[in-house]
Amino acid sequence: MAYEGIITRIGKEKLTEMLRRMLEIRGFEEKIRFLFLEGEMPGTIHQYIGMEACAVGVCSVLEKGDVIASTHRPHGHAIARGLSMDAMMGELYGRATGCCMGKGGSMHMGDLSKGMLPAIAIVGGNIPVVTGMALAFKLRNERRVAVSFFGDGASNEGAFHEGLNMAAVTKAPAVFVCENNLYGASTSIKRALKIENIADRALSYGIRGDIADGMNVLDVYEHAKEAVDRARSAEGPTLLELKTFRLCGHSRRDPNNYMSDEEKEEWKNKDPLPYFENILKNNEIFTGEEIADIKQSVERSVEKAIEFGKGSPEPDPADIRKGLYVTMEVPE
Amino acid sequence: MAYEGIITRIGKEKLTEMLRRMLEIRGFEEKIRFLFLEGEMPGTIHQYIGMEACAVGVCSVLEKGDVIASTHRPHGHAIARGLSMDAMMGELYGRATGCCMGKGGSMHMGDLSKGMLPAIAIVGGNIPVVTGMALAFKLRNERRVAVSFFGDGASNEGAFHEGLNMAAVTKAPAVFVCENNLYGASTSIKRALKIENIADRALSYGIRGDIADGMNVLDVYEHAKEAVDRARSAEGPTLLELKTFRLCGHSRRDPNNYMSDEEKEEWKNKDPLPYFENILKNNEIFTGEEIADIKQSVERSVEKAIEFGKGSPEPDPADIRKGLYVTMEVPE
């Protein structure tokens, strides 16, 4: 039976949580997609549908004191890291109950108390910041790890280069997770870089590069575990590339016309959710009914979160000037 | 006899020019070093002593229509590219006769009409610019090549990453010459990057990487020729690393206390000038007397340039507002 070893190692409890988180991401994203298209939700969104195995695989190996940083596409990372969907929904509606009190919005989702930096929507922008977070851990001799999530497109930003190199020379306990979904917005990686594996860029920094199947949460888990363990044991940073795909538009209303039908079809067949569900069923961790039950429960949580978000109070007008400086009022 | 092949291929005329240029750089730099220390010359300087083979080796393979870009350390590149020492000295003295009319100074030495962009003193800053110059050639189907000179330290800047990657994907006819002199200011490359060969960073961009002995002008010439020929034939950019060393301080008055004596001694023994002179003598291109004659003539040219610079008129006060906009006066 495939995956028996790892299945046993991870154990049912964690597997349940992993499945649930993946389903939560999917359910959350599908619901808000609908709300956006209906025009009920403000702002813009970048969704994580199809990439659930990446966030969940990586975050499943993290400990409480660890910290992650995300991008313009943060919902999946936030759920995987354990932010409450209520607080996320509050944020998406721009309400006072949001995880950033309504100040952040979709692209800045996060909550440091839960181990997630408010997402940085500047492509590549979180990478040096993660190096710095890891450096703080190192300077204090804490066995904590900082994880940066970013895309294939981000690997062409100067910040990627500087952040990884600096992590390399300082041996910072960081893991740089490149979610290679083959596109940066509408741009195929074929146009944006001339190499096949972004993990090979690790060679430029003398750090470890590794690749995992981003559609298979177990493979992500294994490779992430190795990278995180190494970081935690002061063996230095890893650039971990996850081969994945968006099974949704880049941002709301994007019909993905720049992708070929075959390509979409091919990846649709690799949807990480049925894939994982089948493994779990084949390994007799869950029956189909049990999974259906989880799905129902997830759906209820998402509905509840929407109710919570929608029903939450608007921020106070005075809030506009709050939360900028710690030590002073906003000057006129 | 060593180097017979290449010596024959290059031919005496070109070899003479190469030797002369190297001697000019050395003579020029030693003279202005003195003038600076005496406090007679304004500003700051970064000198090229010990690295002469790099600039001369590369520039010797260039054609008239090609263009180079330099850094905070541009005197060597300027002489190698054929700028007049008079105009350079005028610039160093900040006079109206300078190659930048006194507006640029040491760190912005250049003259586009001679195929050299005014030097960009932002470390790494010229790299994307060179990509763009090469792109212009490519868009117009011109068989011209753009060359960027920069240091080992610059290879850690985001601009390096973005510039090389963009040159790679556009297949721009550019050559990126990394003069690896083992230090970025006082910082050893051992502290700044975890890999031995900067040329290996070419792998990140899917372009060609190559290494030459930066203390041996003939080796530089050969490798540069290959890189430039490839660029000219639309075969794409090369990252060419030259292993070299500063036989002088980073900037004026720097005593290099961060280098070990052994290291300095070791590299002093590789001084590119005696090295090249010996090859030329061994191959009977020149006698010792002939070389001495060239040296004397070079010394006279440098002296003349100093006279020219010192004797040149100051810029007109009104010049301050000139040469900023093409199409309008500087607004008040």
Next chain:
Amino acid sequence: MRMGIAEALRKAIHDEMERDKSVFCIGEDIGIPGGYGGAFTVTLGLEKDFRERIIDTPISEAGIFGAACGAAIMGMRPIADVQYGDFLFCAMDQVVDQIAKLRYMSGGKLKVPVVMRAPVGVTGRGAQHSQNLESYFMSCPGIKIVAPATAYDAAGLLKSAVRDDDPVLMFEHKLLYGSKGIRAESGSIDASSDIPEDDYTVPIGRGIIRREGQDITVIGSLLMMHFSLQASQMLEGVGISCEVIDPRTLWPLDLELILGSVKKTGRVVIVEESPKQGGVGAEIGMQIAENIPDYLLAPVTRVAAPNTPAPFSPTLEKLYVPQPERIADTIKRLIEEY
């Protein structure tokens, strides 16, 4: 033909590329078949006619603006863009230190005719996609800054910018593009114009009086020009006559126009979408205060966003951006007090 700004810019770029082979576009997602034509459809479809000269880049802003700089020096006429103005910060060194300075450093021997396009405006996306960056570049000698509020001006200024031998930075407003289809922006304002078939330009450095008035001069660019017009209409009812000036070019400022108007009205309000601190309004206001203090019946006054980043919450955002009502209130108060 009636066109929105996105469409008018598209036509203007097309015209310029046809007219001059040295014009090319460089940016992210600008010419991908099946893509968006840049973040706001401005370059949509141009790749069909000019495949070689619509250069889709990796996500590398310093690379884009550096490359534009180099190409311009070598005689090309690049039009470089960022998807959101905010990302200019990633290319800041290339813009401020290279593009703006290289000509001066060369002693006036070379030219850097780059056109830079940057969408700005606070539009429901949170702090990192909402900045109006005009003020950051007001301190930068060597570039010209334009900010068209109508389709007519956008196309006319784009053409002037392409033909200009100096670097020109053009700020465009997300809510004024009139982008259509999946790229339409909610809360958009109609900035469309009749665009002549024939070639025309709008000169850089010339502002325009959008509405004549006697009592007060109101100065606003981009969205704030439209909001200022709306405020003026509101005030008509209470008998206040506003003269609304659209600077169109922020650097060099059309001081003649501005000072002339303020001399006439004696009062001036400068409206900015961005925080007041160190804003464009400070420079415009000081020019007025320095040059014609004796004409001022009331203090030079700024209406601006609070000195904070843009909040995401739509409720707060609406309080953040000066609305026509707030502009009108300020004007009314000023007229009443002075």
Next chain:
Amino acid sequence: MRMGIAEALRKAIHDEMERDKSVFCIGEDIGIPGGYGGAFTVTLGLEKDFRERIIDTPISEAGIFGAACGAAIMGMRPIADVQYGDFLFCAMDQVVDQIAKLRYMSGGKLKVPVVMRAPVGVTGRGAQHSQNLESYFMSCPGIKIVAPATAYDAAGLLKSAVRDDDPVLMFEHKLLYGSKGIRAESGSIDASSDIPEDDYTVPIGRGIIRREGQDITVIGSLLMMHFSLQASQMLEGVGISCEVIDPRTLWPLDLELILGSVKKTGRVVIVEESPKQGGVGAEIGMQIAENIPDYLLAPVTRVAAPNTPAPFSPTLEKLYVPQPERIADTIKRLIEEY
């Protein structure tokens, strides 16, 4: 003990690192044995006492400021520096979009107590090593900006900055450091002070009157404060009494002090080393013009560099930077005319 700015800063950093283990320094060439202690010797030798907490980096400004940001969020107190202020442009996104905004974006849930140090000033190095970047950051909500003109203030403000829970950007002037030995700057001005052995701080947000006077208020920071004092001395002879204000903090401005002085004198000149366009002087001037127009006997006036990059030629450079004579002339003219 008498110390120059470089030395006083060195002591202050040493004190802070001793006091608080979370303080560390990060930058290029700051602690290399046998090296320079940063471009101007400020951190010279600190690595001997704090090897782990003096982090020498690759040449990667975005990396440095991004890392400082991340470390600060995780509870450290980084002091990040660039060798020349100009290189902040290479880190602009990290400073403006991350360091300055993250707290606000988080809803006020996190803190980013970064200290950023940047040497400025036009000092014989040409256009890319001569910028006074203050004006670029005046538009950026979320950071505080300090600019000490004396060693006493430098050390006191550095300590305040380190202890401050908000990001603080400190501009230092190359000609005021009093760096010694091979790092001495020609044309330096004595900015040394008696530095108390005991701990002290200078509060952020408080300016200081450097010289009391009756006829006119002169406002200048860093080198321009010293030049303004010199100008005042020159004018003493002709019976003009200048009040010289050193803002010390540029954001938040000490408006109370500034407005109080201008109310008293009725005239004000703001002196800047950088181009006038979009400068700090515009914001200070507008604050005065907006708030107390009725007290003004003469137009608010700026003395600044021309609206160009800095030229290299020493002759031109001297004309570029406002000299005491030029400041004095402007003041004299203003007093004569109004």
